[in-house]
Amino acid sequence: MRTLFVWMFFALVALPAAKAQETPQEAPQETAQEAQEEAQEPAQPATVEERLDELDQKIRVLDRKTEIDKEAAAEKAKTAGQATASKDGFSLKSADGNFVLKLRGYTHFDGRFFQSDDQRPATDTFTLRRVRPIFEGTVYKIFDFRIMPDFGGGQTVLQDAYIEGRFTPAFRVRAGKFKPPVGLERLQSATEILFVERAFPTNLVPNRDLGVQLSGDFNGGVASYAVGVFNGVPDGGSADGDTNDDKDYAARVFFQPFVKVGGALKNLGLGVSGSVGKQEGTLAAPGLPAFRTPAQQTFFSYRTDGTAPNTVIADGDRTRFSPQGYFYSGPFGLLAEYVTSKQAVRRGAVSQDLEHKSWQVAGNWVLTGGDASYRSVNPKKVFDPAAHTWGAFELAARYSKLELDDETFPTFANLASSASAAEAWAVGFNWYLNKNLRLMFDYEDTSFEGGATVGDREDEKVLFSRFQIAF
Amino acid sequence: MRIRFVLPLLALGLAAGPAAAQVKLLNVSYDPTRELYQEVNTAFAKAWKAKGGQDVTVQQSHGGSGKQARSVIDGLEADVVTLALAYDVDAVAASGLIAKNWQTRLPNNSAPYTSTIVFLVRKGNPKKIKDWDDLTRPGVSVITPNPKTSGGARWNLLAAWGYGLRKFNNDPAKTQDFVKRIFKNVPILDTGARGSTVTFVERGIGDVLIAWENEAIFAVRELGDKGAFQIVAPSVSILAEPPVAVVDKIAAKHKTAAVAKAYLEFLYTPEGQEIAAKHYYRPRNEAVAAKYAQQFPKVSLFTIDQVFGGWTKAQKAFFADGGVFDQIYAAQ
Numbered sequence: 001m002r003t004l005f006v007w008m009f010f011a012l013v014a015l016p017a018a019k020a021q022e023t024p025q026e027a028p029q030e031t032a033q034e035a036q037e038e039a040q041e042p043a044q045p046a047t048v049e050e051r052l053d054e055l056d057q058k059i060r061v062l063d064r065k066t067e068i069d070k071e072a073a074a075e076k077a078k079t080a081g082q083a084t085a086s087k088d089g090f091s092l093k094s095a096d097g098n099f100v101l102k103l104r105g106y107t108h109f110d111g112r113f114f115q116s117d118d119q120r121p122a123t124d125t126f127t128l129r130r131v132r133p134i135f136e137g138t139v140y141k142i143f144d145f146r147i148m149p150d151f152g153g154g155q156t157v158l159q160d161a162y163i164e165g166r167f168t169p170a171f172r173v174r175a176g177k178f179k180p181p182v183g184l185e186r187l188q189s190a191t192e193i194l195f196v197e198r199a200f201p202t203n204l205v206p207n208r209d210l211g212v213q214l215s216g217d218f219n220g221g222v223a224s225y226a227v228g229v230f231n232g233v234p235d236g237g238s239a240d241g242d243t244n245d246d247k248d249y250a251a252r253v254f255f256q257p258f259v260k261v262g263g264a265l266k267n268l269g270l271g272v273s274g275s276v277g278k279q280e281g282t283l284a285a286p287g288l289p290a291f292r293t294p295a296q297q298t299f300f301s302y303r304t305d306g307t308a309p310n311t312v313i314a315d316g317d318r319t320r321f322s323p324q325g326y327f328y329s330g331p332f333g334l335l336a337e338y339v340t341s342k343q344a345v346r347r348g349a350v351s352q353d354l355e356h357k358s359w360q361v362a363g364n365w366v367l368t369g370g371d372a373s374y375r376s377v378n379p380k381k382v383f384d385p386a387a388h389t390w391g392a393f394e395l396a397a398r399y400s401k402l403e404l405d406d407e408t409f410p411t412f413a414n415l416a417s418s419a420s421a422a423e424a425w426a427v428g429f430n431w432y433l434n435k436n437l438r439l440m441f442d443y444e445d446t447s448f449e450g451g452a453t454v455g456d457r458e459d460e461k462v463l464f465s466r467f468q469i470a471f
Numbered sequence: 472m473r474i475r476f477v478l479p480l481l482a483l484g485l486a487a488g489p490a491a492a493q494v495k496l497l498n499v500s501y502d503p504t505r506e507l508y509q510e511v512n513t514a515f516a517k518a519w520k521a522k523g524g525q526d527v528t529v530q531q532s533h534g535g536s537g538k539q540a541r542s543v544i545d546g547l548e549a550d551v552v553t554l555a556l557a558y559d560v561d562a563v564a565a566s567g568l569i570a571k572n573w574q575t576r577l578p579n580n581s582a583p584y585t586s587t588i589v590f591l592v593r594k595g596n597p598k599k600i601k602d603w604d605d606l607t608r609p610g611v612s613v614i615t616p617n618p619k620t621s622g623g624a625r626w627n628l629l630a631a632w633g634y635g636l637r638k639f640n641n642d643p644a645k646t647q648d649f650v651k652r653i654f655k656n657v658p659i660l661d662t663g664a665r666g667s668t669v670t671f672v673e674r675g676i677g678d679v680l681i682a683w684e685n686e687a688i689f690a691v692r693e694l695g696d697k698g699a700f701q702i703v704a705p706s707v708s709i710l711a712e713p714p715v716a717v718v719d720k721i722a723a724k725h726k727t728a729a730v731a732k733a734y735l736e737f738l739y740t741p742e743g744q745e746i747a748a749k750h751y752y753r754p755r756n757e758a759v760a761a762k763y764a765q766q767f768p769k770v771s772l773f774t775i776d777q778v779f780g781g782w783t784k785a786q787k788a789f790f791a792d793g794g795v796f797d798q799i800y801a802a803q
Contacts, residue, residue: 057612057658057676057677060674060675060676061658061659061676063674064659064670064674064676065659067674068659068661068662068666071662071666072662
């Protein structure tokens with residue numbers, strides 16, 4: 001390289017310079033001013049060696065400047081924050097990682113198409129089921145926060161708003177509005193559930209509530225716990241305040257005994273959760289739930305007309321109990337949960353403890369390119385027609401049932417308008433184009449016991465579709 | 472009432488933290504003091520332990536003095552600062568991290584050692600550099616760091632300025648032109664003094680390095696081939712007084728105030744002064760200074776207070792945005 005440089009030097013600099021030396025001076029006399037100006041100019045190297053040295057210095061200076069620029073860039077990188085955009089969302093992060101802001105979100109654009117709904121016509125519709133921007137991040141290294149509004153259905157609801165201190169893996173403290181630790185499918189993100197809508201057991205566990213929760217993992221997730229105190233919402237409910245002084249206490253323990261060992265049972269998880277509390281309703285706020293079909297049609301509600309004799313209200317202890325578990329192995333997955341919800345109710349002078357029960361079993365099979373998981377499918381090859389890769393396809397099937405306490409009817413609910421049980425079969429097809437995009441197609445047939453003036457309520461047969469984008 | 476059980480759990484979790492370990496100090500210093508403080512730290516840890524103190528580990532951070540001060544102001548949790556000039560410590564003090572009277576808390580204006588500015592040239596002094604005038608000659612390549620980021624560079628410029636004032640009978644315009652001609656010969660500005668030493672010594676750039684005296688002696692004795700460099704002492708230079716201070720708020724937060732104070736006081740002990748002299752800083756202790764007198768060239772020195780009225784005035788006039796340095800360098 002150096003040799004090449006010397007030859008180039010001779011060709012470009014030395015030879016013309018030598019020719020110039022042969023040229024006679026046209027103006028040998030210099031004025032004093034010109035001499036002074038010349039003295040201010042850099043001295044011209046007289047010999048080839050000096051010129052070579054000068055050029056060598058220039059190259060060294062350029063190299064050193066490049067080196068200094070790189071050092072400055074590296075130094076700046078240490079103190080400058082990072083802005084990233086990826087399939088996991090968009091984020092801003094301080095250089096030390098102690099401060100993070102993430103912009104995430106997801107949208108569910110759904111279609112519901114009812115089949116054979118002659119007796120109980122329902123509207124076939126497209127709907128924005130969920131539109132949820134998510135702002136989450138970290139301040140001072142260990143304090144996380146999350147704010148998630150929902151604009152689905154044209155309404156604005158604050159779903160999550162909490163802060164959480166991560167003091168150790170085994171000790172985290174969360175305060176705000178979030179999902180209480182009851183249920184299994186309820187604790188899955190809406191972006192990860194197997195079907196367009198959750199199964200019946202989710203009707204019996206709280207949706208979101210305000211409270212304080214301690215949680216943590218032991219031994220790398222072999223065991224985990226969560227325990228908290230909450231305002232106490234009705235089954236399936238979500239609220240931003242309380243209507244009485246009493247609180248609910250919720251807890252969950254969950255075990256993945258082989259998660260560190262690995263092997264075929266690595267993704268086996270078993271747990272139990274529940275809540276206890278005392279809830280007193282009023283005529284204005286009875287504190288009791290209504291239950292919905294997968295297509296979000298109400299099939300059960302307590303009697304109410306705003307008067308004490310004909311309005312059922314919560315009137316004492318409420319307990320929930322839910323054994324639960326899942327097992328995933330390669331492309332196959334199985335999820336099951338059972339929930340009971342027992343609530344003391346009163347209508348006028350008549351009081352009763354009512355215990356409703358629900359369960360589900362769901363299985364899935366990832367046909368190509370990905371493993372089944374509680375945390376959704378991450379396709380090994382994303383959808384790219386040019387490369388002839390199509391993402392991952394998944395088949396799913398589910399059975400779920402909700403049974404209401406026999407004592408519910410007729411005192412506390414009207415069997416002519418509320419069903420005493422609902423049983424649903426569903427099959428589904430999911431297409432994961434990539435980690436961010438998913439198409440879902442489900443068919444679900446729900447049959448009822450009661451719920452009609454004569455006989456049983458007409459079966460609900462619904463074709464669901466969903467276009468999901470999540471980042 | 473039922474939530475009473477939550478509070479003890481919460482308190483238990485919050486209290487559970489790592490147990491107190493050995494004492495750690497962070498010394499945020501300027502560029503060429505790496506070797507000095509490596510030895511000081513070891514000696515101090517031994518002396519502190521011998522006095523019955525804890526095990527002390529002193530971590531070091533080095534860079535251009537101004538940049539280091541900015542890092543401390545911006546959150547670098549230094550227990551002590553040992554910077555190139557008082558102005559940079561004043562800047563940290565202005566942020567509230569150090570008491571305003573920091574300079575009176577230790578002897579000699581909290582400057583346990585001094586230095587000055589000299590020239591480092593290549594073997595045989597091929598460009599015949601003898602004094603500041605020679606740095607203005609066309610064809611002489613001068614290496615000095617960036618005064619915007621380097622304390623040493625600020626001393627360099629002020630030393631040249633002081634010489635210029637003497638040469639031109641305190642004519643600021645002629646002096647500015649003189650200094651401008653020096654900087655016209657500067658092909659590259661490093662962010663710190665050590666970077667300029669690397670440029671001159673390791674990268675082989677330039678004919679003369681304007682350097683801390685300690686850095687120049689260090690280069691002559693320990694860098695490059697033996698005899699590859701030699702020191703030229705100008706006729707006039709500036710007395711550089713690098714100050715030290717405990718960063719009070721951080722030391723209080725770390726519960727290290729006592730050990731941090733002792734660390735700086737150690738610099739004034741005969742052992743600390745001996746270490747400073749071994750690393751070519753001029754010691755304050757007369758006995759130690761006499762012992763090492765031979766290694767320091769005789770130079771006529773002026774102080775920043777005598778010529779510039781102190782660092783605050785000098786900083787504002789020369790190195791603030793739009794100041795003399797900007798006028799000199801932006802015009803090139």
